[in-house]
Structure formats: C-alpha cells, structure tokens
Amino acid sequence: MGCDGGTIPKRHELVKGPRKVEKVDKNAELVAQWYYCTLSQEKLSRPIVACELGRLYNKDAVIEFLLDKASDKVLVEAASHIKSIKNVVELNLTDNPAWTGDKGNTKGDKYDDIQSARFICPVVGLEMNGRHRFCFLRNCGCVFSERALKEIKTEACNKCGTPFRNDDVIVLNGTKEDVEVLKKRMEDRRLKSKLGKKSKKLKAAETIVKSPAAEDSSSSSQRNTEKDVTNVKSGENRSIAFCKASESASSSSGKDSKNATGPSKRPIAHMEEKSEAYKSIFTSHSSAKRSKEESSNWITHTAYYF
Structure with missing residues (x-):
C-alpha cells in the first residue's frame, strides 16, 4: 500500500554536514543604525538624541521609555543604561542640501540610494550614512566626521565655539x-x-x-560681656552710693555739731527778739495780771489769783 510512485528526497537529506550561517546584510545593518531609532525602531526625526555609548534615538521615544513605570516593562538592552533624560544629548545636526527625502520613492518602485543621507559634516561635507565615522561633542551636541576632527585639531567646537576635551568626543555607532x-x-x-x-x-x-x-x-x-557690663555698672553704682552715703554722713555730722553748740544761745536770742504783742498772749505777761482792786474777796483761788 502506498509508496508506489516513490518519493523525491530533499537536499538536506542527501547532503550531510554543518549548515552555513547566513550573513547579515551590511547595508541593512547600516540603514537600521543610521536611519532608525534604536529604541522604537521608527525613522529618526528631530529632535534626535544620542547616548553616551553613541547610539541614536528619537527624543520622544526616550521620554516615553523613562515615563513608563509599569512593573511588566520590557527592559530594552539598548536603553538599559539610560536612567534619566540627562544621560542623552540632543544633537545639533547639519542638513544635507542634496537630500530629497522619501518623496522620490513614495510607491516603493524606485531604487533607494543608500549613499545619500539626510545629514552631513559641516566641515568636510561627508554624508552621515554609515560609510564614514562620525562623532558628536558631549558638551554642545554638534556632530562632525572623525576626519574633520583629526584634520582640524582645536580645543573648541568648529560650529558653536564651545570648548571640549578628548573625553567629550563620542563616536556614533562605533565598533x-x-x-x-x-x-x-x-x-x-x-x-x-x-x-x-x-x-x-x-x-x-x-x-x-x-x-x-x-x-x-x-x-x-x-552673655559674658553683658555680665561684665552689669558687674561694672553695679560696682559703679556701689561706689556712687558709698560716696553719697559718706557725703550725707559728713553733712549730718556737721549739722549735729552745729545743733550741739547752738541750742543754749539761740532760744535766748530768739525770745529777746519777740514782740510785746506776742508776749501778751501768755498769762505770765504783766498785762495779764490783775490788780488788788480787780481781784475778788472770795477765799477760793482761781487761776487769775496771784
């Protein structure tokens, strides 16, 4: 039953041996690196940023990647080293005047010239298509070809004049x-x-x-100075009080000495100076005494009987 017509063996059944590894198309690899975002795999469009390892990204894709805080977030190896927006630099690219864009091949029935690139080196004029090594400066983000940086050795950017060092030069899509x-x-x-x-x-x-x-x-x-000031003030007050007390004591002693010597003589002189009208007030005055005719014959003695 069956197998009456026979079967045709395939090539891998007849030829035994290790299979050859398919080689990656270099043109396709260059297009993926220089024309598409490493994170979102979409075409590069301004603003374009680059990381410290020299990979190209769309800035919108990096921001979305950083804002995504989901637990099931797939960590892309190409962006695992990007922890914040400060880890990328926005590139200052120079447009290629000879680049026509995607308008010439809208239907996909024409040949795409890979040699033509959207951006060029502002110094030498080489196109940034992956055939030539390009670098960017981390301080300012300006992009130049490696040939231009080697031929024109300066410590400042040839485009904006920002100073830089050798450590600030980062190769784009390097080996x-x-x-x-x-x-x-x-x-x-x-x-x-x-x-x-x-x-x-x-x-x-x-x-x-x-x-x-x-x-x-x-x-x-x-506080110490205030205490010193208060102590000084209290000492001054005490000395002033002591001086006043001594002065008052001396004045009082002088008054006492005057009073001690004066009372024996002053009242006599004072009484002599009194007027007769003042003396007539008292019963001891001669005007207050009655004569014998004015006195009564009573036996009783009164205060007016002398």
Whole structure:
C-alpha cells in the first residue's frame, strides 16, 4: 500500500554536514543604525538624541521609555543604561542640501540610494550614512566626521565655539571596541558625579552642624560681656552710693555739731527778739495780771489769783 510512485528526497537529506550561517546584510545593518531609532525602531526625526555609548534615538521615544513605570516593562538592552533624560544629548545636526527625502520613492518602485543621507559634516561635507565615522561633542551636541576632527585639531567646537576635551568626543555607532571604551568612560564619569554629590552633602551637613555651635559661642560671649557690663555698672553704682552715703554722713555730722553748740544761745536770742504783742498772749505777761482792786474777796483761788 502506498509508496508506489516513490518519493523525491530533499537536499538536506542527501547532503550531510554543518549548515552555513547566513550573513547579515551590511547595508541593512547600516540603514537600521543610521536611519532608525534604536529604541522604537521608527525613522529618526528631530529632535534626535544620542547616548553616551553613541547610539541614536528619537527624543520622544526616550521620554516615553523613562515615563513608563509599569512593573511588566520590557527592559530594552539598548536603553538599559539610560536612567534619566540627562544621560542623552540632543544633537545639533547639519542638513544635507542634496537630500530629497522619501518623496522620490513614495510607491516603493524606485531604487533607494543608500549613499545619500539626510545629514552631513559641516566641515568636510561627508554624508552621515554609515560609510564614514562620525562623532558628536558631549558638551554642545554638534556632530562632525572623525576626519574633520583629526584634520582640524582645536580645543573648541568648529560650529558653536564651545570648548571640549578628548573625553567629550563620542563616536556614533562605533565598533565593539569603541563601545567598551565609551562604557568605561561613562562609568567613571558617573562615579565621579556621585562622589561629588556626596562631598557636597557632607560639606552642607558640616556647615549646618557648625552654625549652631558658632551661635552658641557667640551667645555665650555676649552673655559674658553683658555680665561684665552689669558687674561694672553695679560696682559703679556701689561706689556712687558709698560716696553719697559718706557725703550725707559728713553733712549730718556737721549739722549735729552745729545743733550741739547752738541750742543754749539761740532760744535766748530768739525770745529777746519777740514782740510785746506776742508776749501778751501768755498769762505770765504783766498785762495779764490783775490788780488788788480787780481781784475778788472770795477765799477760793482761781487761776487769775496771784
């Protein structure tokens, strides 16, 4: 039953041996790296940013990635090192005047020239299509070809004039060796920033601790000075009071001496100076005495009987 007509064997059944690994098309890899966002796989459109490892992204895609706080968020390996928007730099790109865009092949029935790129080097004029090595400056975000940076050796940007160092030059879409070097620089840079923040916090804490101690010392010194002033004032008051007391004592002693010598002579002179009208008030005055004719013959004695 069956197998009467025979079967045709396939090639892999006849030829035994290891299969050949399919090679990745270099043109397709270059297009994916230089024309599409590494995170969202969409076409690059301004604003375009680059990370510290030299990969290109759409800024909107990076912001959406950072804002997504879901627990089931898929961590993309290409963006695992991006922790905040400060870890990417917005690129200052130069447009290619000869680039026609996607308008020439809207139907997809024409050949796309991979050599033509949207952006070029502002110094040399090379197109940023992946055939040439391009770099950007981390301080300002300006993009140049590596050839331009080697030919024109300056310490300032050729486009905006911002100063930079060799560590600030980051290669775009570099090789594995380039990525390893850039990764090491990134880790060192972040470690230095963390240490700087910690030192600033420690200094701030020290100043906060020292300020109350300084205030206490200043307040204690003020209290000591106030005490000294009060002691001086009290001493002055005591000396003034002592002087006043001595003066009053001397004055009182003088008065007492005057009173001790004066009373024996002063009343006599004072009585002599009295007028006759004043003397007539008293019964001892001669005008108050009655004569024998005015006196009564009664036996009883009155106060007027003398």
